[in-house]
Amino acid sequence: MILYNSHTLHNGLKILVHEDNSTPMAVVNIMYNVGARDESPEKTGFAHLFEHLMFGGSINISDYDEPLQRAGGENNAYTTNDITNYYCVLPAQNIETAFWLESDRMLSLAFSKKSLEVQRKVVCEEFKEHYINKPYGDVWHKMRKLAYDVHPYQWMTIGKELSHVENATMKDVKDFFFKFYRPNNAIMVVAGNVNSNHIFQLVEKWFGSIPAGEKYERNLPKEPKQKNAKFLEVKADVPLDALIKTWHIEERLSKGYYTADLITEILGGGASSRLYQSLVKEKQLFSNINCYHFGTIEPGLLTIEGKLIKGVTMQEAENAIEEELVQLKSNKVAETELQKTINRTESMIAFEDVSVASRANSLALYELLGDVELINTEFSKFQEVTVNDIQNYAQKIFETNNSSTIHYYSNN
Numbered sequence: 203m204i205l206y207n208s209h210t211l212h213n214g215l216k217i218l219v220h221e222d223n224s225t226p227m228a229v230v231n232i233m234y235n236v237g238a239r240d241e242s243p244e245k246t247g248f249a250h251l252f253e254h255l256m257f258g259g260s261i262n263i264s265d266y267d268e269p270l271q272r273a274g275g276e277n278n279a280y281t282t283n284d285i286t287n288y289y290c291v292l293p294a295q296n297i298e299t300a301f302w303l304e305s306d307r308m309l310s311l312a313f314s315k316k317s318l319e320v321q322r323k324v325v326c327e328e329f330k331e332h333y334i335n336k337p338y339g340d341v342w343h344k345m346r347k348l349a350y351d352v353h354p355y356q357w358m359t360i361g362k363e364l365s366h367v368e369n370a371t372m373k374d375v376k377d378f379f380f381k382f383y384r385p386n387n388a389i390m391v392v393a394g395n396v397n398s399n400h401i402f403q404l405v406e407k408w409f410g411s412i413p414a415g416e417k418y419e420r421n422l423p424k425e426p427k428q429k430n431a432k433f434l435e436v437k438a439d440v441p442l443d444a445l446i447k448t449w450h451i452e453e454r455l456s457k458g459y460y461t462a463d464l465i466t467e468i469l470g471g472g473a474s475s476r477l478y479q480s481l482v483k484e485k486q487l488f489s490n491i492n493c494y495h496f497g498t499i500e501p502g503l504l505t506i507e508g509k510l511i512k513g514v515t516m517q518e519a520e521n522a523i524e525e526e527l528v529q530l531k532s533n534k535v536a537e538t539e540l541q542k543t544i545n546r547t548e549s550m551i552a553f554e555d556v557s558v559a560s561r562a563n564s565l566a567l568y569e570l571l572g573d574v575e576l577i578n579t580e581f582s583k584f585q586e587v588t589v590n591d592i593q594n595y596a597q598k599i600f601e602t603n604n605s606s607t608i609h610y611y612s613n614n
Contacts, residue, residue, distance in 0.1 A: 203578055204220065204555065204561055204565070204577050204578055205220065205221070206218045206219060206220045206565055206574070206577075207219045207221075207398040207402075208569075208574070209402045209405075211385065211405065211406065211409060211410055212410070212414075213385040213386060213409070213410065213412055213413065213414035214384075214385050214386025214387075214414045214415075214417075215385035215386070215388055215389075215390060215405070215409055215412075216388070216389045216390065216569060217389075217390045217391075217392070217401070217402065217405050218389070218390070218391045218392075218565050218566070218569060218574065219391075219392050219393070219396060219398040219401045219402070220391065220392070220393040220394075220558075220561055220562065220565060221393075221394075221395075221396060221397065221398060222393060222394055222395065222558055222561075223395050224395075225294075225394055225395055225558055226293060226294060226395055227291055227292065227293060227294060227394050227395065227558065228291075228292060228293070228294035228297045228300075228392065228393065228394030228395060228396050229289060229290070229291050229391070229392070229393045229394055229558055229559045229562040230289065230290045230292075230297065230300040230301070230304060230390070230391075230392055231287065231288070231289040231390070231391040231392075231393070231559070231562040231563055231565075231566050232287070232288045232289070232304055232308075232388055232389070232390050232391075232566075233285055233286070233287045233288075233388065233389045233390075233391075233563075233566035233567065233570060234285065234286045234287075234288075234382060234383055234387055234388050235285065235382075235387045235388070235389070235418070235570055236249055236285070236286055236382035236383070236387065236418075237249050237281060237282050237283045237284040237285050237286060237359065238250070238281070238282070238283045238354065238357060238358065238359040238361075239283050239284060239353075239354040239355060239422060239500070240354070240382065240418075240420065240422075241354065241357075243354070243357075243362070244366070245366055245370070245374060246357050246361040246362040246363070246366045247325065247329075247359075247360055247361020247362070247366050247367045248361075248366075248367075248370065248374070248375075248378045249281050249286050249359060249382075250281045250325065250359045250360055250361065251321060251322070251325050251367055251370065251375075252281075252286065252375075252378065252379065252383070253279045253280070253281045253286060253288075254321040254324055254325055255311070255317060255318070255321050255375065256279065256288060256307055256311065256383075257277075257279070258311075258312060258314070258317035258320070258321055259307075259312045259314075259317065260303075260306040260307040260309075260310050260311050260312050261306070261310040261311075261312050262306050262310065263302075263303060263306050263307070264312070266303060266307070269299060269302075269303065270290060270292065270299060270300070270303060273292050273293070273296035273299040273300075274292055274293045274296060275290050275291060275292025275293070275296065275299065275300065276290070276291055276292070277289065277290045277291070281359045282359060282498075283354070283355055283358075283359060283496075283498060284498060284499045284500075285567070285570065287563065287566065288304070289559060289562065289563070290303070290304070291559055294394050294395035294396055297392070297396065297401075297404070298404060298408075301404050301405070301407075301408040301409075302408060304390075304408075305408040305409050305412065308383060308384075308385065308388070308409070308412055309412045311379060311383070313372060313375060313376055313379075315372065318370070318372060318375060322367055322368070322370065325360075325367050326364060326367060326368060328360065329360050329361065329364050329367070330364070332360070333358075333360060334364070337438070337439070337440040337441065338438075338440055338444060338610065340436075340438075341444070341446055341507075341608065341610065342358055343357075343358060343362075344434060344436065344608060345434075345446055345448060345606065345608055346358060348432050348434050348606045348608065349428075349432065349448050349450070349503055349606040350425055351425065351426065352423040352424075352425055352426070353422065353423060353424070353425040353500070353501075354422060354423075355425075355498060355500070355502065355503075380415065381415075381416075381418065382418060384412075384413070384414060384415025384416075385409060385412050385413075385414050385415065386414045386415055386417055387415065387417075387418050389566045389569050389570055390405065390409075390566075391562040391563075391565045391566045391569075392405075392562070393558050393559075393561055393562040393565070394558050422500070425450070425501060427450075428450055428603060428604050428606075429603055430603055431602050431603055431604075431605050431606070431607070432605070432606040432607070433606075433607050433608075433609075434606075434607070434608045434609075435608075435609045435611065436608060436609070436610045436611065437611045437612075437613055438610065438611075438612070438613060439612075439613050439614065440610065440612045440613075440614075441612060441614065442489065442509040442510060442511075442512065442612055443509070443510040443514075443516060443609075443610065443611050443612050444507065444508065444509050444510065444608075444610040445506075445507065445508055445510065445516060445519050445520065445523070445607075445608075445609060445610070446505065446506075446507040446607070446608040446610065447505070447506045447507070447523065447605055447606070447607045447608075448503040448504065448505045448506075448605065448606045448607075449503065449504050449599045449600060449601075449604045449605050449606075450501060450502075450503060450504075450599070450604055451495060451501065451502055451503065451504045451599055452501055453498075453499065453500050453501050453502075454497070454498065454499045454500070454502075454571065455571060455572075455573075457583070457586075457587075457591070458595055458598075458599075460583045460584050460586075460587055461587050461591050461592060461595040462495055462504050462595065462599065463495065463547070463584070464540070464543050464544065464547065464584060464587055464592065465493075465504070465530070465592060465595065465596060466493045466494050466495055466504060467543045467546060467547065468530070468535060468539065468540075468543055468592070469493040469506070469526065469530070470491065470492050470493025470494060470506070471493075471543065471546060475493070476526055476529075476530075477491045477492075477493055477506070477508075477523075477526060478491060480522070480526060481508070481519075481522050481523070481526070485522060486511055487510065487511060487514050487518060487519055487522050488508040488509060488510060488511060488514075488519065489508075489509045489510070489511055490508055490509055491506070491507070491508030491509075492505075492506070492507055492508065493505065493506045499571065504599065506523060516609050516611075520607075527596070527600045530592070530593070530596045530600070531593065531596045531597045531600060533593075534589040534590065534592070534593050535589050535592050535593070536589075537589060540587070540588075540589055540592065544584050544585060544587075547581070547584050548581055548584075551580070551581055561577075564577050565577055568580075
């Protein structure tokens with residue numbers, strides 16, 4: 203059982219405190235309810251750009267890292283299509299340093315031309331290195347655009363096009379910041395060797411005077427039900443042919459999501475999974491194959507992707523995957539196989555909870571999802587999934603008309 207205390211400031215900032223006196227450290231985690239899905243289709247990559255800009259200093263603190271390092275701390279951040287998360291880990295006795303740093307950049311981020319140019323260059327180089335010049339780097343740019351017609355999941359967090367970040371103006375940046383990086387759009391979690399009442403006092407001291415900002419009302423276009431199979435053929439200078447297939451699944455808090463999660467484990471959860479055993483080890487059609495989903499808050503994608511052994515045709519690979527899916531749809535998985543998968547899921551959840559930083563991140567995410575108590579109850583959602591649920595959901599999602607497929611051919 204993970205215990206926590208909560209409080210909300212008058213400006214809308216939500217605070218959760220998780221006390222753990224077994225560590226000398228503390229974590230300050232701030233999750234902003236903004237991701238790539240909240241960007242304009244003509245100005246993408248901004249949430250990720252801000253992940254970098256937020257470390258460029260604030261009006262009163264020119265160097266974010268230096269005072270944190272002096273306090274014995276470290277920090278990092280990440281951006282997804284749904285959220286942006288910043289966190290500091292430092293000795294609990296120095297926790298006020300983190301409050302000072304985080305409150306100043308929430309109140310008064312330094313919008314300097316130099317900082318924008320430096321971080322713009324960093325992001326553009328990242329775009330080129332990982333998505334343009336890297337083998338298979340454009341796969342998910344192409345697949346997202348193929349699989350989604352209207353929903354903003356159709357672009358990655360790095361952005362739809364390099365030009366969007368290249369052409370970002372200072373006004374664009376300021377508008378994005380003051381729309382999303384406000385107290386009423388943030389959740390703060392403090393975890394570690396701390397006292398809840400003391401933390402609430404410190405949060406009031408450092409964050410209480412920051413203006414709330416206008417409440418952001420998310421109103422994104424809903425992706426319509428896919429009615430026809432989608433297909434794209436790509437040729438590039440890559441070492442091996444690759445096959446990538448996706449199917450639409452339900453949103454994060456639905457029963458379908460938990461069922462789909464278990465399906466990905468059955469099909470692709472490591473060396474003992476069905477796809478690996480059959481298509482890599484026995485039939486030797488793929489050099490590697492994976493099955494996973496993206497864990498998105500809104501309806502997302504379940505994926506099967508693999509690199510083909512040289513000499514294997516794309517049709518052979520497609521047929522082999524289809525045989526495995528037919529098997530899943532036609533026959534109920536054994537109770538022992540499902541239980542083994544659920545046990546593995548329990549182990550992964552328990553492993554994540556070992557780290558106080560992971561617990562802080564999970565508390566923030568569950569609060570953002572609207573039910574923080576899921577940190578203690580979510581595993582029961584997996585336990586409720588039956589062999590009938592697995593078969594029925596496999597029949598529902600693994601429909602030809604619900605699929606998008608890329609045949610990625612090597613020029614070599």
